[in-house]
Amino acid sequence: MRSDWITNLSRRRFLAAGVATAAGLTLGIMPVTRADTRRSGPGFAGAAPVDQAAFQPNAFLRIGSDNQVTVISKHLEMGQGTYTGLATLVAEELDAAWEQVRVEGAPADAKRYRNLFWGETQGTGGSTAIANSWMQMRKAGAAARHMLVEAAAKQWRVKADEVRVEAGQITHARSGRSASFGEMADAAAEQPVPQEVLLKESDEFRLIGKRLPRKDSAEKTDGSALFTIDVQLLEMYTAVVAHPPRFGAKVRGFDDKAARAVKGVKQVLQIPSGIAVVGDDFWSAKQGRDALQVEWDESGAFRQSSSEILDSYRELADQPGAVARNEGDSEAVMAGARKVIEAEYSVPFLAHAPMEPMDCVVRIDASGCEIWNGEQMNTGDQMAVAGLLGLQPEQVRIHMLYAGGSFGRRANPKADYVLEAVHIAKTMPPGTPVKLIWTREDDMRGGYYRPLYLHKLKAGLDAENQPLVWQQRIVGQSIIAGTPFESVMVKDGIDQTSVEGAANLPYALKHIHIDLHSPQLQVPVLWWRSVGSTHTAFAVECFMDELAAEAGKDPVAFRRALLAEHPRHLGVLNLAVEKAGWDEPLGRNRGRGVAVHESFNSYVAQVAEVTVRRGVIYVDRVVIAVDCGVPVNPDVIEAQMQGGMGFGLAAALASELTFKEGRVEQSNFHDYLTLRIDQMPEVEVYIVPSSEAPTGVGEPATPVIAPAVANAVFAATGQRLRQLPLRPA
Amino acid sequence: MIQLTINGSKQSLDIDPGMPLLWALRDHMGLTGTKFGCGIAQCGSCTIHLDGEPVRSCITPVSEATGKEITTIEGLKSPAGKAVQAAWRELEVVQCGYCQSGQIMSAAALLERKSNPTDAEIDDAMQGNLCRCAAYVRIRAAIKAAANKSV
Numbered sequence: 040m041r042s043d044w045i046t047n048l049s050r051r052r053f054l055a056a057g058v059a060t061a062a063g064l065t066l067g068i069m070p071v072t073r074a075d076t077r078r079s080g081p082g083f084a085g086a087a088p089v090d091q092a093a094f095q096p097n098a099f100l101r102i103g104s105d106n107q108v109t110v111i112s113k114h115l116e117m118g119q120g121t122y123t124g125l126a127t128l129v130a131e132e133l134d135a136a137w138e139q140v141r142v143e144g145a146p147a148d149a150k151r152y153r154n155l156f157w158g159e160t161q162g163t164g165g166s167t168a169i170a171n172s173w174m175q176m177r178k179a180g181a182a183a184r185h186m187l188v189e190a191a192a193k194q195w196r197v198k199a200d201e202v203r204v205e206a207g208q209i210t211h212a213r214s215g216r217s218a219s220f221g222e223m224a225d226a227a228a229e230q231p232v233p234q235e236v237l238l239k240e241s242d243e244f245r246l247i248g249k250r251l252p253r254k255d256s257a258e259k260t261d262g263s264a265l266f267t268i269d270v271q272l273l274e275m276y277t278a279v280v281a282h283p284p285r286f287g288a289k290v291r292g293f294d295d296k297a298a299r300a301v302k303g304v305k306q307v308l309q310i311p312s313g314i315a316v317v318g319d320d321f322w323s324a325k326q327g328r329d330a331l332q333v334e335w336d337e338s339g340a341f342r343q344s345s346s347e348i349l350d351s352y353r354e355l356a357d358q359p360g361a362v363a364r365n366e367g368d369s370e371a372v373m374a375g376a377r378k379v380i381e382a383e384y385s386v387p388f389l390a391h392a393p394m395e396p397m398d399c400v401v402r403i404d405a406s407g408c409e410i411w412n413g414e415q416m417n418t419g420d421q422m423a424v425a426g427l428l429g430l431q432p433e434q435v436r437i438h439m440l441y442a443g444g445s446f447g448r449r450a451n452p453k454a455d456y457v458l459e460a461v462h463i464a465k466t467m468p469p470g471t472p473v474k475l476i477w478t479r480e481d482d483m484r485g486g487y488y489r490p491l492y493l494h495k496l497k498a499g500l501d502a503e504n505q506p507l508v509w510q511q512r513i514v515g516q517s518i519i520a521g522t523p524f525e526s527v528m529v530k531d532g533i534d535q536t537s538v539e540g541a542a543n544l545p546y547a548l549k550h551i552h553i554d555l556h557s558p559q560l561q562v563p564v565l566w567w568r569s570v571g572s573t574h575t576a577f578a579v580e581c582f583m584d585e586l587a588a589e590a591g592k593d594p595v596a597f598r599r600a601l602l603a604e605h606p607r608h609l610g611v612l613n614l615a616v617e618k619a620g621w622d623e624p625l626g627r628n629r630g631r632g633v634a635v636h637e638s639f640n641s642y643v644a645q646v647a648e649v650t651v652r653r654g655v656i657y658v659d660r661v662v663i664a665v666d667c668g669v670p671v672n673p674d675v676i677e678a679q680m681q682g683g684m685g686f687g688l689a690a691a692l693a694s695e696l697t698f699k700e701g702r703v704e705q706s707n708f709h710d711y712l713t714l715r716i717d718q719m720p721e722v723e724v725y726i727v728p729s730s731e732a733p734t735g736v737g738e739p740a741t742p743v744i745a746p747a748v749a750n751a752v753f754a755a756t757g758q759r760l761r762q763l764p765l766r767p768a
Numbered sequence: 769m770i771q772l773t774i775n776g777s778k779q780s781l782d783i784d785p786g787m788p789l790l791w792a793l794r795d796h797m798g799l800t801g802t803k804f805g806c807g808i809a810q811c812g813s814c815t816i817h818l819d820g821e822p823v824r825s826c827i828t829p830v831s832e833a834t835g836k837e838i839t840t841i842e843g844l845k846s847p848a849g850k851a852v853q854a855a856w857r858e859l860e861v862v863q864c865g866y867c868q869s870g871q872i873m874s875a876a877a878l879l880e881r882k883s884n885p886t887d888a889e890i891d892d893a894m895q896g897n898l899c900r901c902a903a904y905v906r907i908r909a910a911i912k913a914a915a916n917k918s919v
Binding site for chain 1: 784787788791794795796798799800801802803804805806807808810811813840841842844853856857860861862863864865866867868869872890891892894895897898899900901902903904905906907908
């Protein structure tokens, strides 16, 4: 059943690898598409041919006698540029040449590779990769540099403080000696690892702050980059799964006769999430699934429609919720206000819809379980799989591959698709790998959405129509409830991710009351790029615009007056409006809108210019200013601002996942609309110079664009649009 | 047996003639640079060239590809194709990278028939290629850069 080429190529690879390694590789675990190990790539630490003489001073880098510096990334590369960013931090303090550095994904290991902001968990999210690694990676590089210098000083019998390191070359001027990292690697490995290291001052940076090329560009432009879906192992099968048509439905029975008759179908089996069809390749498994007859028990299934959910949320919003923030005396001040302004904002469910649908490769044998995955929640998935199989966590070896997007979807505390793949693999003969592939329809209808949210806002104004008091009631499902993060991230009934971006309202108002309802639905929900800010920024920044209009003030001047205590908000706001030419007039049907928002300790302001014609919004130009502390790589920051904004623009203009009687109405990219190239505006990005510790850029551009565009539509047409996606009359 | 000419070399495969070319390339030829994104020709991740024309391989049965030159990202060797790949690297277009094989194949085909496309022609040729990272600003810029170089 296997094509011969797989065996042949794997054997060739095995032989080649055998030369380089003392301990041989297990035959067949090397994916055949990884031809050039000098490139950066996903996680094969432990399986890749490692130079046994390599100098590995710590868990984060390795220097081979071939002069190659390999940085081990504890974080997932899903497009946000983290491989490039983390490598920059290491290479900076190591004084490596950028060209000699490659990156490899780390194995799952909560002790060595934990996210320093997440306790004992390895994972990527919340725009934390650079922020939590900033000192850790620099120290790793500095330690290795110290050992190289000590080794050189010893070998050359010179003083260590006379040894220089620059761009991968170790030199001693007086004696005229020099060596590459590779030449000194063996000797450096003999040196003790320093307990303390001296880090550079920012004016000594050579790489940080430069537009260094990404480490993954070459292999992502010639088709050789390895994603989960590309993993090819010997004797591997492919599985697809028939999932229930409604959340909460169960299998009552199934007839697999026709499915098993499909050529190439090897197995049909019931697993907790549905019926799996296992075949020689994707096409046979998919055809087998198409032929499968499944009878579903929908007695306990979800039956609501989106409109009913919204109505029930409106009823809830009439009742007080759990208090997220309370300052002053909002009730009394509201009662005494000259004028009261009220507005309701809402956002729909959203699918993450990364270009690579969910997929996972699993192989189980007597020694444990091996997983290949675009792994965003490394040790969470590791624990979940260990629990299911009755293994120790270290027996679950996870290879972190590139993810073809994720936007949060691959960081599921419930480990849904990973466990599904394990359930299938454990029915296979020991050592038989299975690749689970979800179709786009599975992905769209498989749940774990950005939840639908409703915000009710109310402001009381004084005689000059200036706001005195702000009340905000938020209604939507908790993402964190029922996950291992609940004990840390839900306090006093408040899921922090439900209120972030609202509870920390920066505007100077004395009376603020923000509360929350977290209704439970059977719809599985999850964090979606920028999480709570996806809805809070929309509600807050649009309502601020309404208040500015009520006060008869320019939206920028109005915000400035209330942000005096928030210099970083002000900094990005001022930069964006200046570069946008805020005061320059626009033509008929055109308008400019602004929004400013902090998320994950990064600050972003955006000015959108739109044209509204015959009920269609055309976003012509977006000017973005960002303050993310020290800009580690301005080019990656610029790309994340462009793309993060574009991701949010899709949700602002088009994306919407709706339920009708419990069924998801959309199924693929023809009816779940995202942004296409002809809808992408011109984008300008400006970075605020800063010496603050760096913060993330993967998410903070996303939530700002919807309110900026909605406010621009108001400027163009006088229409207030309070529901996403935006639909002008 | 299905006879196919893939990246200049003749292959015979014992597969269902109705199998989409995408899965023949990926699962039977090991050419995994061509990606699965939607299966219904809505996202462009699976774009390849059939006799030089951009085609969505996810809905193209292998039987329709017999007797034609199939070019995948792995075999993209034309001057326009090389210029597109170089511009992609120079302008740092990629983010997650998953859609980029398809983007590059569509862009190369565009430049083959239109050496200096306008913005509207770029939008028209590329609007079938989704990028969820929304790297569109740089995709557009890289196509222009590649056009200027090959002119």
